[in-house]
Amino acid sequence: MIHRDQLVAACDHQMRTTQFQDFTINGLQVAGGDHVKRIMTGVTACQALLDEAVAWQANMVLVHHGYFWKNEPVAITGMKQKRIKTLLDHNISLLAYHLPLDAHVEMGNNAELARRLGWKVEGCIDGELGEGLLWSGRLAQAQSVHALAAQIAHTLQREPLVVEAVQVGEVERIAWCTGGAQDMITNAYEAGAQVFVSGEISERTTHLAREMGIHYIAAGHHATERYGVQAMGEWLSDEYDVEHRFVDIDNPA
Structure with a gap:
């Protein structure tokens, strides 16, 4: 188990987030509980992945495609509200790395x-x-x-x-x-x-x-971007006292 902020700091440093001008927020997007024991990784923070995280009792979800993209509506309604509510209701943090994880x-x-x-x-x-x-x-x-x-x-x-x-x-x-x-x-x-x-x-x-x-x-x-989050999750599992599970939500695009 590791404190959320310590894990986020380690990931931000490893991904060198300050060196990228991106279309979204890299790093912690939704804060959950203070401590992390189980991390679920996936390509996109879709509802299906969040449901898997709830079932597995994950403390953190780590993805390549998170939320809060440039020029998207800022109102937290509809699909966005349901996703974020799922995270908050179950005290799950969302961590996302876009261009830093590509590079x-x-x-x-x-x-x-x-x-x-x-x-x-x-x-x-x-x-x-x-x-x-x-x-x-x-x-x-x-x-x-x-x-x-x-x-x-x-x-x-x-x-x-x-x-x-x-x-x-x-x-x-x-x-x-x-x-x-x-x-x-x-x-x-x-x-x-x-x-x-x-x-x-x-x-x-x-x-x-x-x-x-x-x-x-x-x-x-989706197919070409399945592997970065897996490697990152495995790195976290090796470096810190956390469990890691990758879930591949099928996407033909």
């Missing part, structure tokens, strides 16, 4: 995706490694984009959407950014990547990929 060099979403798929990390296209969001590297060996997509499908347990650039053959140089980073495809192409992997796809992404000549793989926003 973290050891247990971030980009780092974990590369580790699980065996990609060699070489750097970061939009900043220093661990600070930027668009990562670059190489596959273990050159292969077709369809072979890469099959590996991603097997690892993530989700069939990705592939936009093939016919003028590109086998690929080795890769760039990636988890989540909704499809508009980084131009930066990936200009940096020399032959294939770019992210979570989502927009209508314009298809034309950009085909006309620039870079393969694009949309592997799922």
Whole structure:
């Protein structure tokens, strides 16, 4: 068991929250009880995850997608009221890390995706490694984009959407950014990547990929961002006297 504020301070320090200009609040978003013994992690602080936390008697929920996003209505009504009421009624804290968890060099979403798929990390296209969001590297060996997509499908347990650039053959140089980073495809192409992997796809992404000549793989926003919070929860369990449980609330997006 650890005091909530001590745990939050450790997480804020590890995630280097002050170095990011984000669209939301990173760190403690809802304060629950003073002490933490059980931490439940998940991608998004949806009602289904909160219900699981209540059933497990968790003291804290740690997520990648929390609340209080820029430009969202500030009134605590409807769905937002029900979610926050669930946390307050059961004295559960909510801790969320968005961009800091994408970028973290050891247990971030980009780092974990590369580790699980065996990609060699070489750097970061939009900043220093661990600070930027668009990562670059190489596959273990050159292969077709369809072979890469099959590996991603097997690892993530989700069939990705592939936009093939016919003028590109086998690929080795890769760039990636988890989540909704499809508009980084131009930066990936200009940096020399032959294939770019992210979570989502927009209508314009298809034309950009085909006309620039870079393969694009949309592997799922949720699917590509399942692993950072798991790694963070495991780190907390190893470093502090807390129990950790990850719950994957299915999301096809």
